[in-house]
Amino acid sequence: MSRSAIVQAIASYGPVSRASVAKLTGLSKQTVSEIVGNLESDGWVRTVGETEGHVGRRAVVYEISTGDATVSSVDLGASKVRVAFCDLMGRVLAERVEPTDRSGGMNVIEQVGRLVQATERDAREPCGDLQIAVVGVPGVYDPKTGAVLMAPNIVGIDQFDLAAAVHKRLGIEVFVENDVNLAALGEHWLGNRREHDNFVYISVGTGIGAG
Template sequence: MSTSLKIAGSNLEHVQTHNRRVVLDAIRRAGALTRAEVARRTHLTAQTVNNIVSALHDTGLVSAGAPNRGGRGQPSIPYSIDPEGAWSLGFHVDHRSISGAVVDFTGRIRGHKRIPADQPSPKQAADALARMAGPLLRRAGAVESRILGAGLAVPVRFNAGSITSAGPTTLPGWDEGDAADMIEAALGMAVLIENDAVAAAIGERLNGLGREIDSYVYLFMNDGLGAGIMIEGQPWRGTGRNAGEIGHMIVVPDGRPCPCGNHGCLERYVSLSAVYESLGIAPPDATPEFIAHLETSAPGRLDAWVKDAAPRLAQAIGILESAFDPQTVILGGVAPKSVLERLVAALALPVSVGSRASRTLPRVMLGRTGPEAPLLGAASLPIFDEVSPRFDVLLKNG
């Protein structure tokens, strides 16, 4: 979709990318800001802010509100993100489902669809995503020339820039051929691929607790357990792009065997797979929906799992706090909210650097974006890619 990049390409090409992101980010987080307020918050010069805001306004990425009268001097105009200034598609593929959402420029989901799947291959995912994309965009009224692209969150790891399916809870088959190429061809637009935990951490940054919190570790619980590490508003991906693979941190020496080859890995205790195992259920019952249903229909069925999982998770959180000294640790994922709440309530956290007396936030918080976090994060990848060189892409075409 060659038209898709015109928004930022033609009119904004002279504006320094980094400053543009800083301005957009400030406006996005505040809701609406005048030029003077942008300058104050960003420490950019008034002239730079004027240029950037004018360019953003000309291209329809921000809209001008009613001038604030009163006070002395010229009335000042508040600018806010124009929701329909740009659009993107977010997809989340996991072991059991394929989901798609169309997201506007404020990061709000304007339509979504989810279909069940069983360990979908890249080909199956590509076909399903291509079928979803058109209707999602049409129903939301997205203008084609303003579509920035698509992002895909998927439980995979990376090896020298390519997807690898190595690892027990990654999706099988995604390292055969070029999944990104296949999906780009099916959709007819650029697709950015991201690990689901990192995508969820970005989604929470865009539309959840991350709006007010810059540095956090986001624990993403699905079949496995991963972490998205957000440091000062930017995801930390690591040299091999696998930072946050905490599911295979050993928390119980000589503990339960893990398909990765070790014993006592964290996700053998803290993950939906561990819940299913504890309940003795297998597909087709082993789904987040079934667990949510159990929570209300058969109270107490999860108690043994919570009792077993909480101390392992508490230990891991202590380690993560010591390693990253985050403002807080956020727990989210496709696991039902009621399950995550019970897990947090059962945590007895060890003493760590996180126990500081001066803290204003709890050490552990529940994510606000819920199971939609990876979808939101995936959709935000092309948006942030337009405005930040540091939200760099993993597998972008040319």
């Protein structure tokens, strides 16, 4: 959670110093320094100069390194699978959509893996290595078992650990969350509700959901 909070702070307020990130997140300066150092080593953030500190010292400032790492965003729906290949600021570099495999189960995992790899090849400009896949699902994700519950329109995805299956197929870190919750987070980050910490996002599609 600390790593995620720091990435979000740098994405939202960068270029920003480690001291400012500590204030924004409520984390200790030591924790922020350690995590920012790891993020820089992993290619997630980069230094972009220095700024005057409040006591006259110059502080190194950081921003998200959009060219060194990429993320695959997967919207796994009852009727279609949409995959977007994005940089770390959410800019879409390539996208594919096709009907969801009606046979469900592991066939859907294979479909997701194929589409992720296809969009990576489709990227319209040079970009960094694919680091993470985030999968939005039309149901309740059980973090203990990894199964997706209350998603009757996709056969069999309540029978196995979805994140583990996608990880095995792609070999990268995978996060799974309810699709409408992810849409709400996206709206808060890049949409019309960036200044509001509390709001409700309502989605009307094959089903109706709120996040």
